[in-house]
Amino acid sequence: MNLRPILWTAIASLALLPAANAQAPWLGHVSEADRAKVNPYANQPDAIAAGKRLFEDHCAQCHGADAMGKKKRPSLRTAEVQQAVDGEIFWLLKNGALRKGMPSWSSLPEPSRWQIIAYVKSLGESAADQRK
Secondary structure, eight states: OOOHHHHHHHHHHHHHHHHHHHHOGGGGGOOHHHHTOOOTTTTOHHHHHHHHHHHHHHTHHHHOTTSSOBTTBOOSSSHHHHTSOHHHHHHHHHHOBGGGTBOOOTTSOHHHHHHHHHHHHHHOOOHHHHTO
8 A cells, every 4th residue: 555645645734734824813713613603694785884883883993994904903894804704703702812802792782793704794805815
């Protein structure tokens, strides 16, 4: 039995892990059950408008009114965020990333968190981030 192809596959897989975690270490903590959650408010204009108001009240002070980030707080218009599935972002809002300064928003009702996600996703990637 030739183990060489299996060994090379394992090495290649391990080599990719640090790159994935370097971009979004929190993604490694999201369970498959959380990842599979679907936003019941996705692409709904009323929910997006409600999400915008919630974003302005709870998120803009760190991420900026345009969601492009402020100081050391990240942009939410990067490919990393915009291409994340809604369940992954929901997990982040629920649990936060305390070491990075992101609080848990578990005290917000679930519908409010989904509306924020609908709003953030409606923004799309920024032109500056698309050039990177």
